[in-house]
Amino acid sequence: MNTAEELDKLLTELKPRLLAYIDEADPKSSNYNPQSLGTFHEPKFLKQEFIQDDNLDEPCSETKLFEIIDKVLKYSVNTWNPGFLDKLYASNNPIGVISDILLSMLNTNSHVYTVSPVLSVLENYIGKKYASLFYENETCGGLTFSGGSWSNITSLQLARSLKYPDTKTKGNAGYKFAIYSSKHSHYSVEKAAILLGLGAENVFKVNVDEDGVMDVQELEAIIEKTKADGYTPLYVNATAGTTVFGSYDPFVEISKIAKKHNIHFHIDGSWGGNVIFSEKYKNRLNGCQYADSITVNPHKMLGIPNTCSFLLLPDVSNFQTAMSLKAPYLFHGRESGDDENYDLADGTMGCGRRSDAFKFYLGWLYYGKEGFAKRVDHAYKIMEYFVDKIKSNDDFKVVGPQSPQCLQVCFYYHPPSVSTRDNTEITRFISRKLHKLGKYLVDFSPNPVDDSQGEFFRVVFNSPTLTNEIIDDLINSIIEVGKEL
């Protein structure tokens, strides 16, 4: 059997399984089964199901292989089910699967042009197209990193390297850098500070208002204070769509403060940056053009396969200026004379890289800018429908912004009949029960404003297959399950 025949055989076995898997999770299909999301199992159970060491010594039979593949599908969360409302991403989609298959077929590495000519050209192209939505600079552009955290980490390295280039050779020695970010920002800012040897203590957390928005007056006061204390202010991170409340920081004001104090101004728009595609909601990003770097993840709001995260810059050449080591055995400078760099790893802190940008390119081509805009607008419509519904029911209470700025809604469900139970108990009971029913997977979170109030639901309305009917059913399901308390 030659290689194509072998692949053909495996694909022929696999395809009906995949189509059935998608189909039972699709509200538009006659095979739709709302409970196809899958239910919770303990690690202990899954270990018993999967782990048999002698499986790994000799090649397995095709029968055995597909037995295990069937179990992988059966015991995983079926994210194609619209009831997957747990995280800031939703299901894949057909063109996303196609793009992953193509990348798998090419199986190359977009680190140098020689081995990935098309992928490198397309990454530069789509990075620039994407950046142009945020920036007016002719020179703007972007590269992909393996997740929003790595984009944020890279932006901090960029800030340090551009503003204090001697740190590349000498390290942090001689500087006492300070970083600023809101209390509601993602933990990757703190992790970046730790990784870069700046220390978690030197990340100054700025207070937020009741909607989770950074207090810019406090930001400025803290900067002044740290300067007086001998710090070198390096980097301020603002968030477009915070993790818990989905809030947007005031970018125009922050940019002015950053400029005044010579601080790198980064926007972490991993989650909320893609409202840029919507005419109706893009104003949430006002001032983003002043940012020195922006993280945006198409794998979240736009449904590009996981992971796909961009770091966008007003001047794309800064990637190389900040990161390059010029390793002569790898980067041969063959393309010198051209105005762009195509040996993309030279602009990163890594080397080998999967071309996540290609997935975004193919999705954009397939749906068009128009398609992404529709997706974002539909998600907002669903979110707003849900908010309206629960606001008119006294047993629900929205937490944080009463008109959420992004696609998640934070709320308590606490009917008078269970008044003796605390919020955490109610939230966890309902969340787990919904999961056990295999219909809805919803997340919960401690209350970042007042911990004593207990944990609330944080439900994310991102899937394009969501309908008002499903939202009604979700609300009814919460109420139904709540009766068991």
Added chain:
Amino acid sequence: MNTAEELDKLLTELKPRLLAYIDEADPKSSNYNPQSLGTFHEPKFLKQEFIQDDNLDEPCSETKLFEIIDKVLKYSVNTWNPGFLDKLYASNNPIGVISDILLSMLNTNSHVYTVSPVLSVLENYIGKKYASLFYENETCGGLTFSGGSWSNITSLQLARSLKYPDTKTKGNAGYKFAIYSSKHSHYSVEKAAILLGLGAENVFKVNVDEDGVMDVQELEAIIEKTKADGYTPLYVNATAGTTVFGSYDPFVEISKIAKKHNIHFHIDGSWGGNVIFSEKYKNRLNGCQYADSITVNPHKMLGIPNTCSFLLLPDVSNFQTAMSLKAPYLFHGRESGDDENYDLADGTMGCGRRSDAFKFYLGWLYYGKEGFAKRVDHAYKIMEYFVDKIKSNDDFKVVGPQSPQCLQVCFYYHPPSVSTRDNTEITRFISRKLHKLGKYLVDFSPNPVDDSQGEFFRVVFNSPTLTNEIIDDLINSIIEVGKEL
């Protein structure tokens, strides 16, 4: 049209293209075309072929989509062709494609157990299985990172965090850390030092012998010297399979020195670590069990799809000890009481993560340990065949180790008839010409021992589809093309 129908339609269009693409690159197929590797095109040409901005506004037609997909395949390097000898990885394989499709279907995120139960259990499982090949400790294990560089970077963070935990809060302040690595090690060690705020100057590069192997006496002398100069020795990186010569450092001796001076001992086995599967060649890794961390990339020598890189530890709990922030909105500790961590991102410096470990699990299941062993042994046999052949031809000259320790061979081709040309000119001319013929893609490198000798070929014999006949043809092709000089 519902979602499954849409995917079915796209797959039906795609499949014959993929099978034909693989088939023409397969020496075992009657459709084999040696020139299917693809030839070199300038970025300017590819930009003209692909970039039309109006493509991205509205959704494209299916015809347009497949027109572009056809061009992506046509103008990419077909890594399934055995003539792809340029980098330290080779083609994908049928089970690799299947594993990528499954990950794409699941489209989840192996950061927390709730959304990726099976993938998290399997990552822990296969990480431990893999680590057990290197370590005897019951507690050993591993996690995947998005490439060897990120595994190496993570190991440095691990070293700093475990040995000097106050750096997590305070940064590097108060320490003047020193790092040691050989002159032939990968640039990611230097990038890691820059990223972690230690500074490139504080990476002390140890000399190598003529085979590219670290001089351990010099290592110890440098450590003593840096200590006397007030440095805190932090981390020594040894390499299993260096990038250019494929050399293995002497791990037993290095481990003793590291232990004596309380230094974290890391092995970068991104390329050469997987000889562990071969009974014949695993002794190159003698002493690896003393390493505090080991990087190994199954996407290189084992043909798992790009990217798949593991960081292995003698005690897997060190991932969390070193990295965790305990973010309460994400990590709910649901699985507490179990002996293992299943919220995998908690043990990394990132958050969202594609489950690269699953590709390795499925490949291991399909081929068995036995299959990986055969693959490694076959590759060595081919490499040794090539070395024997060129050694008996006076126009070729092997550079570096005369009996290469890993799968790449470095050599000059310089027949007397072109005595007036320098090596760099000859090497680049032949390399580019072979690429233009669409038959062989081979890399070249500056001579790291004596730059004045000029650039040489570095050819990597990693593909399982290589045969002695192809090697003979490669040698003949070099000689043929050389006649044009």
